[in-house]
Each structure stands twice: as C-alpha cells, then as structure tokens.
Amino acid sequence: MGRRMKTERFSEVTELRSRRMIHAVTAAALAAGMTLAVPFAAQAASITSVSINISSEDDQFVVGSYSESEVVDVSIPNSSAEKYHVVDWDFVDEDVAYLTTASAPKLEIILETSEDNTFSLTKASQVKLSGDTKPTYVDGKKRDEGEQLVIYVQLNSLIGKAGAVEDVQWIKDQPGNVKFYSVGKNGYQIKLMRDGEQLPGYIELPIGSAVCDLNPYMLVPGKYTMMIREYNPVTHSRGVWLENEFPYVVDEAAAEVNRAQFGYLSRNGLGWQKDEVGWWYKTPSGYAANQWLKDNGHEFWMNAEGYMVTGWQEIEGKMYYFNESGEKQVNTTAPDGSVLDENGVKVS
Numbered sequence: 001m002g003r004r005m006k007t008e009r010f011s012e013v014t015e016l017r018s019r020r021m022i023h024a025v026t027a028a029a030l031a032a033g034m035t036l037a038v039p040f041a042a043q044a045a046s047i048t049s050v051s052i053n054i055s056s057e058d059d060q061f062v063v064g065s066y067s068e069s070e071v072v073d074v075s076i077p078n079s080s081a082e083k084y085h086v087v088d089w090d091f092v093d094e095d096v097a098y099l100t101t102a103s104a105p106k107l108e109i110i111l112e113t114s115e116d117n118t119f120s121l122t123k124a125s126q127v128k129l130s131g132d133t134k135p136t137y138v139d140g141k142k143r144d145e146g147e148q149l150v151i152y153v154q155l156n157s158l159i160g161k162a163g164a165v166e167d168v169q170w171i172k173d174q175p176g177n178v179k180f181y182s183v184g185k186n187g188y189q190i191k192l193m194r195d196g197e198q199l200p201g202y203i204e205l206p207i208g209s210a211v212c213d214l215n216p217y218m219l220v221p222g223k224y225t226m227m228i229r230e231y232n233p234v235t236h237s238r239g240v241w242l243e244n245e246f247p248y249v250v251d252e253a254a255a256e257v258n259r260a261q262f263g264y265l266s267r268n269g270l271g272w273q274k275d276e277v278g279w280w281y282k283t284p285s286g287y288a289a290n291q292w293l294k295d296n297g298h299e300f301w302m303n304a305e306g307y308m309v310t311g312w313q314e315i316e317g318k319m320y321y322f323n324e325s326g327e328k329q330v331n332t333t334a335p336d337g338s339v340l341d342e343n344g345v346k347v348s
Contacts (some may be wrong), residue, residue: 046120047084050111051077054131054153061133061155063163063184063230063239065099067091072133072155074109084119084149087112092152098183101161101232104154106138111149118146133157160235162186165242168228176215176258178226178244186230190214191241194222201271204231214248216262219296221255223247259325271295279308279326298327299344319346 053075056062060071069090076086087110099105113119119142121127129135134156141150163184171177180188190203190212205212218224225247230239250258272295273282281288281295281302289306292299301309301322308326312319312334321334321344330344339348 045083045117047113047117048120049126049128050084050119050121050149050151051080051128051130052086052109052111052135052151052153053077054107054109054129054133054135054155056132056157061099061157063099063101063158063161063186064166064182067093067096067099067105071099072107074107076111082114083117084111084113086110087148099158100183100185101158101163101237102185104156104159107135107153107155109151109153111151113147119149120146121149127151129153160232160237162230162232162237162239164239165228165230168226168242168244170244170246170248171211174211174213175254176218176248176250177211177213178228179211180228180242181210182230184230184239186232186237186239188212189229189231189238191227192217193225193227194218194220196225204233215258218248218250219255219259219262221250221252223249277305277307280306281308298325300326300328320344321346 055073055075057071057073065071072089074086074089076084089107089109092106092108096103096105111119121140121142124137124140127137127140129137135153136156138152138154140152142148143150163182163186165180165182165188168178168180171179178190182188185207187207188205188209190205192199192203192214199217203212203214203217214224214226225244227241227243229241231237271282273280281293281300287306288302290304291302293302294300301313301315301320303309310322310324310326312321314320319338321329321338321340323329328344329340331342332340334340334346338346341347
C-alpha cells in the first residue's frame with residue numbers, strides 16, 4: 001500500500017515535471033521565434049535610388065516611326081532587378097502619332113518593388129538613366145504607399161535627326177513638279193539626274209515643303225530622274241535617298257521655255273542668284289564681277305557691279321551681243337543685222 005502510494009506520488013511528480021518542461025520548451029520556442037522575427041522584419045529595405053535603361057527596340061526608335069511603346073525597351077540592370085521591376089511604360093503625348101525631330105517624346109515608366117521593399121527617393125539625382133535613346137529625368141512620384149514609383153523621362157536621341165521620306169511622285173497636272181511626303185519635320189535635299197548623270201549640287205527645301213518645281217533646273221533637253229531625302233540644316237543629319245524611278249522627259253521646246261523663264265539657277269547655294277536688280281553669280285569668296293563667266297556651254301559677262309548683262313556691250317574695246325538670257329551670241333547675226341564672228345565680236 002505504501003509502495004503504491006509512493007509510486008502514484010512519483011508519477012504525479014513526474015507528470016508535473018513533464019508539463020513544466022513542455023511549458024519551458026514552448027516558452028523558449030516562442031522566445032526564439034520572436035527573436036528571429038525581428039531581423040526578418042528588418043530585411044524590408046527602403047530603396048533610395050533606381051537605375052533604368054531605355055533603348056531602341058530593334059532600331060525602331062527613329063524619326064517617322066509610330067509613337068508606340070513597342071519602339072523602345074525599358075529594363076532594369078541585373079544588380080537591381082531583385083529589388084524592383086518594370087510594370088509598364090508608354091508615351092505620354094497621345095495626340096502625337098509619329099516621332100519627329102522637332103521635339104523629344106516623353107515616356108511614363110511604372111516601377112514596382114519586389115517583396116516588402118518600398119521606394120523612398122526624394123530627388124532627381126537618385127534616378128540613374130541610361131540607353132541609346134538619351135533619356136533625361138523629367139518628373140517622378142510614389143504611390144501605393146511607396147510600393148510603386150512612376151518616372152517621367154524625355155528621350156532626346158531624335159532631336160536633329162533626319163528620317164525617311166515616305167513617298168515621291170511627279171504631279172500629273174503640274175508638269176515638272178514633284179510631290180513628296182514624310183512626317184519627320186525636317187527639310188529636304190533633292191538630287192536631280194539627266195540621262196543618268198547627276199547635276200551638280202543638291203536642291204535644298206525648307207521644313208514644311210511638300211512640292212518642288214524642278215522646271216528651273218531642267219534647262220537642257222533630256223530624260224530627268226530625281227531622288228529625295230530628309231535633311232536637317234542645323235545638324236546636317238541626312239536620311240536615306242528615296243528614288244522616283246519614273247523619268248520626266250524634257251524636249252528642246254520645253255527646255256527653251258525653262259531657260260527663258262528661269263535662266264540658270266543655283267543647285268548648291270552657289271552659282272546664279274537673282275535680286276531686284278538682276279542676275280549675279282555667287283562664288284565661295286563672294287561674287288563674279290567685271291569678268292567673263294562660262295556656264296553650261298555659254299559665256300556671260302558680269303559687269304563691275306557683278307550683274308549679268310544683256311544686249312550690246314563694249315568689253316575691252318570690242319562689241320558683243322548678249323541675248324535675254326545673258327548668253328553671248330556667236331557665229332550669228334544680231335537683231336540689228338550686225339554680223340558676229342566665232343568669238344562673238346561684231347565684225348560689221
């Protein structure tokens with residue numbers, strides 16, 4: 001009886017000790033758990049700077065392209081990709097259908113944090129931008145309690161760049177005129193060929209041009225073709241040539257009409273120029289004056305003021321006759337019946 005009571009007593013004590021041990025272990029475990037929870041919560045970090053790369057997607061970010069998000073690629077450098085990622089991006093100016101050289105498009109980029117991180121940027125210098133689109137920071141804001149960051153950037157790589165001309169063709173009801181189309185908001189250069197040979201220089205057209213009259217440059221009979229490209233006169237950026245493969249035929253009668261109406265015009269900024277006084281010839285150093293001038297198979301006399309002469313002129317003691325286009329007449333008879341020799345000198 002006594003032994004049984006001692007045994008029962010021992011069992012109760014053992015059970016009590018077991019319960020105490022369980023409580024102790026549980027308490028220790030809870031304490032340990034709380035201790036682990038503190039450093040885990042501390043891992044949620046504040047993101048104080050971001051890095052973003054904005055580059056052309058397959059060379060689609062060019063003057064004349066549609067203003068769509070697909071023309072650029074926005075990415076996060078590998079070193080920062082675990083902290084935040086790109087949710088979306090798009091161009092802000094919805095009314096602008098095409099990318100032009102006249103203005104830099106603005107892009108909205110939405111970033112989102114990974115895990116429990118939050119954005120805590122406070123100044124523009126904390127946004128690091130890179131990429132061949134030449135992005136610059138414009139503005140930014142946090143939302144969703146710092147879990148999202150909206151960045152606005154300006155893409156500057158198209159400023160001053162020339163794009164491509166979309167179309168060019170002769171105008172049926174305007175002989176000698178061509179019309180063309182592009183959206184890049186640049187000027188243009190036209191290269192004119194006669195019978196497969198390029199005429200000297202380029203015809204330059206200002207921004208906003210859509211039609212060009214080529215009659216002033218088609219002064220000799222032949223089969224004319226032309227090419228056109230966008231050209232930025234400030235940066236000298238040039239687009240690719242677009243060729244009008246259909247020839248335009250100028251016969252002698254049409255060429256004579258053009259010569260009578262337009263004389264000889266410049267195709268490269270130099271050459272023949274006209275003002276309120278008359279025709280003069282621009283040279284790299286100034287203008288031709290008091291001298292003979294040869295151009296396109298004809299001779300002209302430029303007087304002391306630098307202007308082309310017409311009619312009878314006494315030059316170095318000899319008399320010469322020049323037609324209305326300023327061309328010296330040779331081996332012929334002047335309107336008054338005077339005979340002109342092979343040098344154009346009056347002989348009778």
